[in-house]
Each structure stands twice: as C-alpha cells, then as structure tokens.
Amino acid sequence: MTSCITYNMDRLFEAVAAKGHVCVGLDTSTEYIPPAELKRASSAAAAVLAYNRALIDASLDVTACYKVQIAYYEELGLAGLETYAKTLAYIRERGGLIIADIKRGDIADTASRYAKAHFDGDFEADFVTLSPYMGMDSIEPWLSWAKTKGKGAFVLMRTSNKGMRDFEYQELKTGGRLYDAVGDRLSELAAAHLGSHGYGAFGAVVGADPKSGAEREEAAAIREKRSNLFFLIPGYGAQGGGADDAALLLRNGNGGVVNASRSILRAWSSTGAANSFAEAARNAAVVMRDAIKAALNPGKK
Template identity: 50%
Template sequence: MIIDKLYDSVKDKGFVCVGLDTSLDYIPENIKNKSSNVADIVFEFNKQIIDCTNDITGIFKVQIAYYEAMGLEGLKAYSKTLKYLKEKNALSIGDVKRGDIAATAKEYAKAHFSGDFEVDFITLNPYMGYDSITPYFDYFKSGEKGAFVLLRTSNPGAKDIEYLEYKNEPLYYEIGENIYKMADEFIGECGYSSLGFVVGGTYSEEATEIRERFKKSFFLIPGYGAQGGKAEDIRLYLDDFNGGVVNSSRGIITAYKKHEDGENKFQEYTRQAVENMRNDIYGKK
C-alpha cells in the first residue's frame, strides 16, 4: 500500500517533507537567465531542489496554487515536476485541498490520481460533508493512492470553524473521529491508514491528545519554522520519528537567500536547510 511506501521512506530518509511552493520570486537569477520559458525555469529550480535533497527527504509536497497562478506554463512545470519525482522514486503530495462532492469529486480524483497531474497523495477539505471524501475511496482501496484530510490546521483562522464547540469539545474532533472510522478500511502493514490527517504543528497543548486519539493516522504536519511550530512541539505528533511528515517550504527552498554566495551555492544551502531541520527535530546539535 502507498502508506507502507511512505512509512518506509520516512524510516529510510527521514520525516522532512519539502514543500515545492515555487514562486518566480524564489528562483535564483542564474537559473532564470538560462531560459525565457516559465515552465522550464520553474522546473529547473524544482529539479535542482529534488536532486540535492531526495536522499534525506521522506516526501515532496507540491502546492498547486503557485503553479496555477502562472497559468498554463505554470501547470506544465507542475506536471513536469511530478513526473520527475516519479522518475526519481520520490513520493509526492499534491496539495490541492479539494472539497467538492459526488461526480465533481470523482473528476478531481481522476485528475490528480492519473494523467498529467498524478500524485501519490492529495489533500482534502471535509467541510462540505463526508461525501466530499468517499468518492476517492476506490483509489485508496487499490492501495496505490492516499490522502490527508484537514483536521486541525496551523493558521490562526482555524479557530473560526474548527474550534466551534460540539459535544463539549472542538468540532475538529467530531470530524476527525468520523473520518478515522472510515480510514480503518485502508490500514497498511505499517499500522497506519492511507487516509491520514493534516495537523498543524503550532498548537502543542493539543498534540498529545491528537496523537493518542488518532493512533493509526499518518499526519502531514505543516507549521514548522516560520509559522511558529517548534521542534519540541513537532516531536509530540510523531511516533519514534515516524507516523508523520513535517513540511517546510520557504524555509528550505529560499534558504540560499540568507547567504551572500547563495546563488552560487544554491543546492548546498538547500540541502543544509533540510539537514538543519532534521537535526533540530531529532534534537541533535
């Protein structure tokens, strides 16, 4: 099952999820100068990041909004990036946060689990109801695909809806418990389900309970670094440094900008950012 591949990838290469949230503003001038074609420029930037971090990165997350914003050329770069990840035997998350229902959801599943935009996992938003999740189940049953459903996100606005009181506790627990029951159908040999959760790493006071409640859920954990998630908080969501992947995007892909010689050593500083993140969360100095 795909979740077993992810578990093994984290075991072998670590829990870091590199977020390829690529904007043209992030790309070194010496890469931009190689071409006038947006798709080629963006892909070359992503390719270099993948090449220098793949052996220490459990999975890569590609946020589709950045590519949609660049139009058709951006979507070409998105597709080329996903295909390159597959060539490199690297796992991918399409961060698309789809949330529609019925026939529309089936088309989203087809779009992101096959063809030009095929990925291993996608992100889903459950707030239109559970029929926004179930149309993807055939892909999960095949064992080849998985998803991370928004549970408790890292943004401040999460408290506007996710924290509304329901049965004397936050609403996200009610939603999580129901999806957790559905996820039981897709348990891999590793003990985790291919239907996991997005859990922001910025609220340490809830981390222990979330990990305890959803023992068989694999987590996609955003919020580390710039959003305020600290290493000691992140560790609470992991199980012996597995059972979750920790995303960092700008903290890694723009790390070179902090150095005077950054453009000339772009790959070196990118890799160093991943290593620093790993060491920080592992608790190594």
C-alpha cells in the same frame, strides 16, 4: 481490518524510517529563485522547473516526500500547469513520493473527476490534500483509488494557519470541537483501510504551530487519540513552528511528515549562497531532519 494492498501510506512510513521526517514543499514562486537563475531561463515556468529539478536532485536522499502546491503553478497559466506535471513526473522518475496540495472538497461526480485527474494521467500524485467540510461524501469518491491503486490523502483536521480557530475550534453540542468530529470520522475510515504499519490509507493535516502549556498538552492528546492516522504536519519554519512542536505530533519515531517550504526553497538567501542554491536547500533539509530527530530523542547526542 488489514488490506492485502500496499498503500502509499505504508511506503511513506518506510520513507520516514529510512530518510527522516522532512517533506519539502515545492511551493515554488519565481520570487524564491536567485535572480541569476531567472535570467538564465527562457521563461518563468522554465525557471521554476529547472529550480525544482535541482532541489529534488540535491535533497532526495534526505527527504521523505515532496508536497507540490498547485496554486503556484496555476498562476503561471498553461505553462505553469505543464511545469507542475513535469515536476510530478520528475519526482516519480527519481523514486520520490508526491503529495499534491490541491485541497479539493467537492462531492459526487465532481469529486470522482477530481480524483481521476490527480490520481491518474498528467497530474498523477501519490497523495492529495482534501477538505472535509462538505461532509464525508467529499472524501468517499477518492477511496476507490486507495482500494485499487494504494493512493492516499491527507484531510484537513487541525491546521496551522491564523484563522484555524474560526471554525475548527467551534464547540459542538455533542461535545468536543469540530476538529475532533473530523478526527473521529477519519479514525473510523482509517480502521477500515489499515495498512501494514498500522496507519490508515488516508491521514490528517495537523499543524505544528508554536505551542506551550495547554497547547502542548492538546497536541500530545491529538497524537495519542489518533493513533491510526498518519499526519501531514505544516507550520514548520517560516510559519513559526519548530522541531519540538513537530515532535509532539509524531508517534514512536514515525507517524508523520513535517512540511517546510520557504525555509528550504529560500535557504540560499539567508546564507548568501545564490550560486549553490541546491546545496543550501539540501543543508536546510538536513538541519531540519536532525533537529526533529534530536527533539524525538532529547537524551541522545
């Protein structure tokens, strides 16, 4: 079923086609900011905001979207939440797309209020991340925003963290693993809310952890089976995933964004370019973009 509304997932598909697959994670800790920049700022929250704005300005033309992890702002208290809101507003002002990494997973009225908080007002984002483990009634309250405003979400399916096998890989009595059951429901949801580029309004989080042998086959099978799900792909860079791992989860040169946070935020520290930290971040994003493109087209130089 094709909707007449323009989903944000369509916009993200088009951003990937134009700019590449990089999603810059603004998980901005003061630990990631050059000491001189911290000293120059009036507060930790002000330093984070100035740093974010500089990185956004430097990377916007090579970045499909920005993922902003709210925990890094919550830890700074009210000033941090103000910085969070101002960061989202700045991305929007510059024409970028925003994934609010909030991993909400509650139900009913609570979920509806979370949705209003993060799809409207001071904390408005284009996409959010959601946890499905209380059931589909933790996802459904967000859907009205897709139907009316084109908003999107990425639902945790098969992640890239150390403990992913604790629950996601549990075998079900009906066959398959728990993450397969999540994928089945998300594929059904996508089919009912399909955008103009063949992907559902809501996609899935599928990690690009390092793979070989059977794990590579598993990743390829997930991509083939979930053809109507756009993927948010974490695990690149500091978590150990590489371009080849990410490429397994892409489809026809698109179908996903690949997130990197620390490897871009802290690029200045590995190059010794603290005075040009924004340029270092941009260069890291370009290297990542080109590596993914090369992995998708191994026969081309």
